[in-house]
Amino acid sequence: MEDLFTIHLSVQGSNKRRAEEMVVPYWRDYLIDVEDQEGPSKLEQILAFVTGATVIPPIGFQPTPYIDFLHEEEYGDSAVSNLPLANT
Known part of the structure; x- marks a missing residue:
């Protein structure tokens, strides 16, 4: 499942990139946890x-x-960046 998604990161060395790189392991851990669940x-x-x-x-x-x-500064609303979004 992890290989299905391409992760778009900000420019190397930017503060945004640093924050994004901290989040990516949580995404990967979440997928591992979900794979281990029964039902x-x-x-x-x-x-x-x-x-x-x-x-x-x-x-x-x-x-x-x-x-x-x-990123919060892009939308002016801190709640936006805390929620997953999909565009299907």
Whole structure:
């Protein structure tokens, strides 16, 4: 699942990049925790939230799903950056 997403990071050496690099391990840990859970697959729910599909198509996604970071100063609302967003 982790390899499905391309992570778009800010410019190397910027404060934004430093903050983003601190968040990426949490994303990876979250995916590992979700994979270990029993019962209905949360990975399917994550995939559905991000792409609108519950399974990966045999030919993959076009365009490839990606992760972009929202920064508070870009939106002027600190609550925005704390919530996941999807554009399907």
